[in-house]
Amino acid sequence: MTTPPVQHWFKSSYSGGSGTECVECSHANNDISVRDSKQLEGPIVTVSHPAWTVFIRSLGRSDALG
Template sequence: MSTTELAWFKSSYSGSQGDSCVEVAVTEQAVHVRDSKDVTRPDFAVGRDGWERFVRYAGGEL
């Protein structure tokens, strides 16, 4: 699946202008992340298990 086919979304915390954050797209296999200020740059993908661990860590749960 190309990155143009992914359904990208921004956090609701990104503010009213929404231009200073990352965008995320979720597939069955991975979570893709890209810079919302320059969507032409390559995104990176992490497995869903790795993303879950990252979110728990960032939320202070680990």
């Protein structure tokens, strides 16, 4: 029986500085997990690394919001 890897969470550099809107991320294998830092037990959203890359790149494009 193998033990699942321990996730190491870090605060996103895009989170605000007031402490009320912090997002934490974690890299595991080829996935990226995201959670609200105020709700450590979940919910957690997990996406593939390629999907995360497309999402992040789209944030910097002026046409990404429609």
